[in-house]
Structure formats: structure tokens, C-alpha cells
Amino acid sequence: MTTHAPIGQEYPRLLNRELGILAFNERVLAMAEDLEVPLLERLRYVTIVSSNLDELFEVRMAELRELALVDRPDTAQVRECMRRVAERAGRLVVRKYAVLNHQLIPALAAEGIVLHMSGSWNETQREWAERLFHDDIEPLLTPIALDPAHPFPRILNKSLNFIVELEGQDAFGRHPGFAVVQAPRALPRVLRVPSEVSGVRDGMMMLTSVLLGFVGSLFPGLNVRGVHQFRVTRNSELFVDEEEITDLRAALQGELPQRHYGDAVRLEVSSGCPEAVLELLLREFDLTREDCYMVDGPVNLSRLAQVIDLVDRADLKFPRFEPAVPAALRGRDLFDAIRKADILMHHPYESFVPVMEFLSSAATDPNVVAIRQTVYRTGADSVLMESLLAAARAGKEVTVVLELMARFDEEANINWAERLERAGAHVIYGVVGHKTHAKMALVLRRESGRLRRYVHLGTGNYHPRTARLYEDFGLFTANEEICADVHEIFRRLTGLGQAGELNALLQAPFTLHDGVLEAIRREAEHAKAGRRGYLAAKVNALLEPRVIEELYKASQAGVKIDLIVRGVCALSPGVPGLSENIRVLSVVGRFLEHSRIYYFWNDGARDVWLASADWMDRNLLRRVEVAFPIREGRLKRRVIEEGIQEHLRDNCMAWVMAPDGSYARRRPRGARRVSQLRLMAKLVGKPEPDTGV
Template identity: 55%
Template sequence: MTDNATPAADSYQPDHYINRWLSLLEFNQRVLEQAKDDRVPLIERMKFLCISCSNLDEFYEVRVAGLKQMAEVGAVQTGPDNILPTTLLGQISERAHRLVAEQYGTLNAVLIPALEQENIRFVRRVDWASNAAQDAWLREYFHQELLPVLSPIGLDPAHPFPRIINKSLNFVVSLDGKDAFGRTARFAVVGAPRSLPRLIQIPPEVPGTGPHDFVFLSSVIHAYVDELFPGMTVSGCYQFRVTRNSELFVDEEEVDDLLLALEGELPQRQYGDEVRLEVAHNCPDGVWQYLLDKLGLTEDDLFRVDGPVNLNRLMALGDLVDRPDLKYPPFTARLSSSLGQDRIFDTISRKDVLLHHPFDSFAPVVELLRAAARDPQVLAIKQTLYRTGTDSAVVDALIKAAHAGKEVTVVVELRARFDEADNIGLAEALQEAGAHVVYGVVGHKAHAKMVLIVRREQGRLVHYSHLSTGNYHPRTARLYTDYGLLTANPAIGEDVHRVFLQLTSLGKVLKLDKLLQSPFTLHPGVIECIEREAEHARAGRPARIIAKMNSLTERSVIDALYAASAAGVEIDLVIRGMCCLRPGVPGLSERIRVRSVVGRFLEHTRVYYYANNGQPALYGSSADWMERNLFRRVETAFPVLDKKLAQRIVDELELYLADNTQAWEMAADGSYTRAPAGEPAICAQQALMEG
């Protein structure tokens, strides 16, 4: 870093470290706003509400859980700004409680009334209890479908408070009287197995029932819970849900086999330390206090909610209601005619191919692997896998390649959070097929997205590469925006080959010609490019940076951007989630603009564009500008060397900067407001869908 960045570093707000945490909650707020937006189809609005709730779950399972661990061991501070973990936890709790209140307010005051207008109803217990036919049907449903799988646990010295599974639906039941053995129990706990649907549809043929009438599972259990305790009196029944620490801990320096160690840890994920308790809003003080005591939590960890405690399970509504008019119109990704299965290698050898998912189909990537598996001229395939899903066409192609005698090497990142079990399974399947499987690098997650195919052509070996900003996951390729580059460029192919050598061997760092790689050259490369733009600006030459990514938190990169702004560089950032930079601060970041785009597809592309005085440099990357990506992971940034393809990406970036329907603009204080509506209305995702 040059001295030019020093004033920016000195001008940092003291709450930088808090910003990075609270900005995740701010992103959740933007997702929640989609649930309120009547321009979004109604059932999709319910999905956005569920996504907001699911994101908050993960925030507590990972982020808050880590802070709680620090607080419990008596950490004096956290982060570079000397923030007490307890201070940060208090601010998170305050903001999270406001968010949860707004989530349930959106459900009850906005979405449920709007759904009722469309004859989609969540029937309240007071209503179906007064309808004899519905009550009879639901009682029969309880006896046939629920009662056989429910296992109430009375709490007494012989039955201590049970271990509650992470994020499961449970009920605490207060009781009076004695059971068959003369025992007196004040409380019992009833857990709802995860196999049970959380939404139960009453058949339309039941008298008084509409075409889409649903009852919450929690309401049915609540209504008939007394049948679980014959001879006793149920004086209260209240749903609750516990969120737990879901991080897996494996000391990689101490284990001989990472796969076996992770397999041993996975079952414990459901029973990590408690971090949050959700209860029904009508749960009496004495009952929720009893639960807090049993779970070792405080009132800051308590959320009293006006509705089902597991809102994200309402995602099922989209599958249960066949109303295309209330959903996004079907969309079919474009399939390039130049990438037919018989010509795919010929096409890539003639020109680079750029794919922008989900607008461009992911099928050519799968077909490339399938073609490689059956092509007798292909000698080897190497690939990284971070998240790919179960029953993956990508993994199937690699297995077929191994069966066909190809040299198949796969770097599987076993520690991809919440995908560990799937990745263990696919690693074992690949090994059984004869592929060479390695698990990345100790201490560094292998997050790079690369395929290398080695093919013999006219007596020489040719490298075909695919580099991407996203995972090799056919399902998320239909939901996430990502760029993928198919190229036969020899220099890029050689670099990809060298990165695979680093991942599979124990050799030293090898010099790369075209790629930037963390934890070695990516961070200094980013800083160098930013500072180069600043030098152009100081010399009076045009200077511009456009960067699009998921998160921006790394402090030295932010300092460099501040310094570049002060030097006169125009900087536009499209940051979906966490952003610790503050735009528009006089004397610091007056030439920096930050926006977040939240729409039908999850914005996931990582692209860095530098104008470079008329010789632009443009990189796609697997890395956000975060500490973990730049210093603690194996990542790559790849140049887009074809000028037409690079200009296509710049044009698409400009489209995101012009978006006035799904964009949010950040103010100098870190708050977000919707981008001003304009004429014509511009929606980047819609424009890209239309081609």
C-alpha cells in the first residue's frame, strides 16, 4: 500500500467491524422489502419472506454463534476496532429483533390478507374449530398422520429436558394432574418430526373449504395435544424453536483423514450450543423463562413471534398452489447454437465463449464434461468442486470419464458449510469410480472454480479450461447470476494446470502468467490495479473502476478505494450483501457509489473492471473482497482477454448501474434507499432475460 492510502485509513469510522455484521442484517432487510413489493408476484413475495428468515437462521448459526463463543471464553475484544463481543451481540440482538418483528408483520398484515384476496387462506384454529366438517377432517388427520409419530416427553427426574434438534418445531406443554404411574409433571415437551409437513391442505371437498385452504401443523398439534396426555389436564401448549451453533470444528493439523473426521462431526451439528430461542407470542413469562434457564440463554436471545416459529417452511406454498399467475413467468435459459455436442472442442479452440448464468444455459458446461468423458482424444480432466448438489450431472460425467479410463482428478472441498455431507458422498462416489480425489489445502478452503481438460490434438497436448465465478451446481446455475469462461488460451490453461499442481501436491508457489490467485497474488493484484487507476487520475487521464461482488469488507482494499476516489477515480460498486465501505463521504469517498441489486435471481457474479487509460483490464473471480477470500482461501481471478466479451460484461455492468426497479443505493451513513424510479423503467435481470 502506498502512502496515498493513509488519510483514508485515518478517516475510518470507529464502528467498521460492527458495520460488517449489521450489514448482513441490512441485506436481509432488502430481501424482506421484496416481500412487500406488489410488483413482485404474490407467491414469490412469500418466498422472499422465507429467504429472509432462512438467512437470519444461518446468521445466528454461524456469525452469532462465533461471537457467543468469544464472549464465553472472555475475549477482551473482537476485530480491529477493539469491539467487545458482548457489545456487538447487544447491537445485533436489537437489530435482529426489529427485523423479526417486521418479518411477522409482513406475514400477518401484508401477505396473508393479499393471499386471502386470491382465495389462498391460512385457516385459523378458531375458524376451523367452529366448522364441524373441517374439525372432523383435521381430527382424523391428527389420529392417522400425526399421533403415531409424536413422542411426548414428560419432564421429571427420570426424564430430563431433552436435547432439542437444531431448528426443529417443538411444543412445551404445561400439565396438571398425575399420569398412570402417579407421577406429577409440570411440563412436557413434544417434538414435531421434520418429516411432517408444516402446511396441511384441507381437501376442497370438505364442506366450507376453499380451493386452497391450509392449516399450520402447529395449530393442529395445539388443538389436539391433550390426546397425548390421557388422564391429565393440559393447561397450556406453546410452540418453540431452538437455533444452535452449526459450525463444525476439526483440527486439520491433528487428524489423519479429514473425510473421516468430518463424518464424525456431522451428527453433532444438530446439537451445538444454543444461540437463540423462538417462542409463540402468547407464551407466558414463566414458561419462556423456564425454557431460557434450561437452554442457558438470556432474554436478548429470546424472540416472541406472532405466527409459526418456522416461517421458512412456508416456502412449500409455491409447490402446493398451482397458480402460475401468482409466480414468476417461466424462463428458459438461452442455449448457444455454436456449442453443439459434436463441435464443442472445435468451437472453444477457435474462440473464447462467455456464459452468463442463468440467462445463458449451464448445459454447455455439463456437455463439455460429457464430451470429454467419451472423447478418446481426451487424456485427463481436473476439476474443483465446492458445491454441486446431490445427483449431480457434473459428478456423473466425471465418474463416466473415470470409468472410460481418463485420468480424473477432483479437488473436493469437504468443508463447504452445510454441504459437507453431500460433498463427502460425492467424494466417495468419485473414489469408487477410480478418480483421484483430494480435499484441498490444510487451513485454506479450495473455493476456486476451475475445470481443465487435456486433449491430444495432432500430436500435441491442448488445454481446454472453464473458469467461473460460481459453483458447478446445475440447480443454483438457474437461480444465481454467474459468469463462466470457456477458453483454449494456452497461457490460461498453463496457469490452471499450475494451480491444480499446487492443490494436489506439496510443491512451492508457482508463478502464474494470467491468473491471480489467493492467498498469493490476488490481494496484491487487486491493490495494484486500484492504485494504477489512481495514478492515471492524478496524471489527468480518465480513470474508472467498476466492481461487482457479494461482499466488500477487506480493510486495505477499502483504503485503496478511498485513496483512488480522493485521487479522482470514478468508482461504481455493486455489492449485494456486506459492505463496510461508506460512499459519498466528503473528503474520503465522494467519487464512490455503492448499490445493491435484489431481484428474481441471486446476484452472485464477481467481476472487477479497471479502465486503465484505454487498455481495460477485466477479471472474473471466485473471490469477494473479503479477508477470508483474499488470505484464507484458494481463489482465482481470471482475465477476460477477448475484447468483445470484455465489452459485453462492461455493458452488462452498466445495465446494473442503470437499474431503477430492483436496485438500492447506499448513503454515507450505511443506510440503503431504493434507487429513484425512472422512465423508462430499467430492470437489469429482466433485460438480460430478454437477451
């Protein structure tokens, strides 16, 4: 839910957040420029940046735009923030298309992977494209002339559209100046061209090119003066009044259809679009020039991901690797193994299959009587969710705390909720106003006449597909204190009552924030007493003011601090007298660094926590999050080495943050150390591949 609280002194942090998101995407785009990265993977990084920019506008810029439209004392600051973000986003867009047009497309063509643009078709390619247009595309198109009887059509969020400049008189005597053609979402955006037509093995055409080539035929007898593609990005936040709703699922179901038609926040138009056409579009969408981005190519580069899927060239992709199965689980009963000792897993280097088997075996095990799980993101097609359905159908007590407000996953989660309820599961939507972001699964099993609890806790979502791309840690345990805490947290989420004391876990919004602050202060006290003070953290974002304040104080007390912050970081490292003992790294590589690790030296006790929470206001204060301790010495050493130290030694994929907030990529002066490759070699048990940065 969007709020309109005054930003006042929050303005610098708000600006840091948005510019930090763009800075992270600049680092991602650098991977697309890196000649050591396989060619098709370089293209993938361009698509990732495009997708990330979409979300920035759909959510962040949409929020700023709403704030700017309200008469407020700080409106000028909000608008200045929008201006600076738009300016930097514009530079990133220009760079993105330059990388595509001047580096990737020529390099792909040299490898026999050609994107045939309409302006470069030969006669054979033109004839093939024309047949395709008339046979498979034109029947699905509805050209809409703009006149008093045909107002500007409703344009879907992020859909592909064309505005056509027309001259002449139609059969009814009308003189339409413009028409709009919307590309149906059912049509693929990348079309494979037969090799005999293409002249190469992997020839393709963008739907954009085919429509640009022949859309004029939809207006017989009229002169087509120009065809220009455009795309509108809309506010995609769902508006739910948390104080008024009585049924969250019903409220969301009512809002979802409107997501595609929220207020416009960005217009993308092909370069060369005439001034009159541009002014018409800006008027229709109530946007300004600052909201408009002229692009030199297809308006939606995230669709180019289809090229990567269509091309079967293993030599141009990251080397394939199969995740390892932890030795403690090989050929053993899962519950026996967990009962014997805690089991740590590091994805994607180690397989996510045991997590799926944890639930699938619980669903069929006659000794299992109950399963409880939190679900934030799991996808529309999930083996894990099917296991929960099977367990419910088998008569087991299944309770799922399902977060309906997981952004862009609301529809999938609503569908799962309905299916689970039909199967007899208890489905809880968490606590309104506090997203349930904790990653927990609890299995109750009857053994020797008593109930024994088994738990899985993780730093990432229960999503098998992203578990192959996102780096995360997970822990299987039967430890009584941890299991009792997980049981208590589920009780808090499903019932009512005061929050009691937990034995081992820290939970937001109750104890996690204070626990982090206390641990930082303790390191400062050790340093002041002449003992070693050290802490390290690995998070996706660092924005929470009190955490930053305590980190500054700890640095001034002499605590050495290593922070691995993948994305936005509002802390300034290396500032004399403030943060000279703090260094900040960002690691961008093949996998998305996603785990959250808090490591405190604590006078040699080496406290290690894994968590679902980043060091952000929302995670520590307004969400249900969990941090869990790693207690066994061997597992502690693994988390410290694999999650912290290996990245601190990376001299290829690590970016060092300067006091002014800029980043510089480390470059090797001797032997190359790529942390992700070294972890692949270590955990999968194979030599480091020659490629696959």
C-alpha cells in the same frame, strides 16, 4: 474452524459485517412488500429472509457468543456487538411476521390460497384435521413429561417442538407440570387440505396448527393449560483442529452428527408464552432474554416455501423463461467451438447445459484422457458429478479437488468423495486451512498426436439448480496461457512445492490480493497525472481493509468508482474529502446477483477480470481463489455492459448506499429500467415481460 483471535480494532468491522447481513435481508424483505412482485414470489422472499437469519445465528452469532464467553480484554465490545445485532434482528423478525400476517396471508386468501389456522377451523376442517392427527401424526409422536426420571430431552437444531403446560395427576400418581413434544422431521410442515374440506381450491394447514389443535390428546386425564411452540437454533460450525487432524474426511464425519446439538444461540417461542414457561426454556438452553424472539406465527417461516411448490398458479409466480444457448454453441461440437474462440456465458440468462455437456461429453469422448475439476457446492443430486463418475469408470484420469469444509454441504461432499474414490477417481481435499473456492474444470484431449487442454472457469459453483437462480459468468477457453495456469494451480493443490509464476491468472492467497491493490493504485496514478481514472467492481461483499483504504485513496486522487455490492459493504461512499467519488449500489431482484467482476479503465486498456473471490479478508488471503482475465474485446464489452452498466442504470431494483451506511431504493421518475428484465430480454431474445420485477 472457529478461532478466538482478539478483535480489538476489528470491532467496527465485525459489527459492520453482522449489521450489513441484516441490512441486506431488510432489502430482501422489501421485495415481499412490493406489490409489483407476483404474490407467491413475495412469500418466497419471506422464506429466504428466514433461511438467511437461521444461518446468521448458526454461524455469526454463534461465533460472537463463543467470544463473549471467554475472559478477554475485548469481551465488553463483543457483547455490545451481540446486543446491537440482536436488537436489529428483533426488529427484522417483527417486520417479517407483520408482512406475513397483515399483507401476504390476506392477499393469498383473496386468491383462494388459504392457510387454515387452528383457531379459525370450521367443524368439517376440525374433523379432517383430527382424523389426520390420530391416523398419521400421533403414532410418530413421543410425549416426554418433565420430571426427575425424564429430564429435558435433547432438542435438534431448528426442529419444531411444543412445550405443554399440564395440571393434574397421571396413572402413576405423578404431577407433571410440563411435557415436551417434538415434531418428527419426517412429517411435512405444510399439509394440503382437500378442496371439499377447505372450501377453496388451494387450502392448506401447517403441521404446527394441527399439533397445536390436538397435542393435548396425548395426555388423557390431565388438564392441558397451554401449548406453546418453540425452536432452538444451535451453533452449527464444525470444530476441526487443523493442526492435529490426520484425515480430514474422517474428522468431519465424526463431527457431523454433533452439528444438530451444538450450543444454543437463539430461542424462538410463540407469542403469548407465559413467563414461567419462557424462563424454563431459557434455563434449559442457557440463554438470556436477549437471545429470545417471540414470534406471531409458525416458528420456521422458511418451511412456507412448500406452499409455493404446492400451488399451481403461474399467474402468481415469476413468468417462466428458458435460458438461451450461446450462438457459438448451437448445433456445433463443443470442443471445436471452444478451440475456435473463447465463449462467454452469462447465467441464468444463458443456459448452464453447455457446462454440464462439457463434462458429460468429456466422459464419453474416447479422445479425452483426463479431467480435473474443483468442487465447492454441487448438491446431493448432480449430473456433473455423475459425469465425473462415468469418466472414472471409463478409465480416464479423473482428479477432483473437493472442498469438504463447504459450510452445510459437508455431508453431500463427503458422500461424493466416497463414490468418486470407489470409481477410481483421485479425490483431493485441497489445502487444510485454505478452502478451495475457485471454480475450474480442465479437460485434456488427444488431438492430432498431441494433448490439447480445454478449460471452464466460472464465478459460481458447479450446481445446476442454483445456476437457474444465481447470476454468474463462465468462460470456456483453449487459450494456452490460461490453460497452463489452470494446470499449474491444480498441480499446487494436488502436490507439493513452491508456487511458480502464472501467465494470466491471479490466485489467492498468492497474487490476487496484491493484483487488486496494484490495479487500484494504478488508476490513482492515472488520475494524478491528469488522465481518466475509473474502476468498477461487482462483488457480494466488501470488507477487506487494505482494499477499502486503497479505494479511499483512489477517490481522493480523482478516480471515479462504481461499486455494486450485493451484501455487506464496510466502505462509506460519498463522504467529502474521503470517498466523494465513490458510489455503492446493491441490486436485489428475481435472481441472486452472484458474479464477481473487477473492471479497471487502465488508460483505455479496459482490464476486465472475472473471479470467484469477493473483496473480503477470507477470500483474498485465506482461500484458494482465481481471477481470470477477459481479453477479447467483444467479450469485454459484454461483461461491462451486462455485469456493470446495466445495473448502474437500474431505477427499480437498485438500492443506493448513503455515507451513514443506510440504503434508499431508487424509484423511477420516467421509464422503468429493471436490469434483470432487460438482460432477460436481451440474452433470451424476448420482450420484457409485463410482470416479474
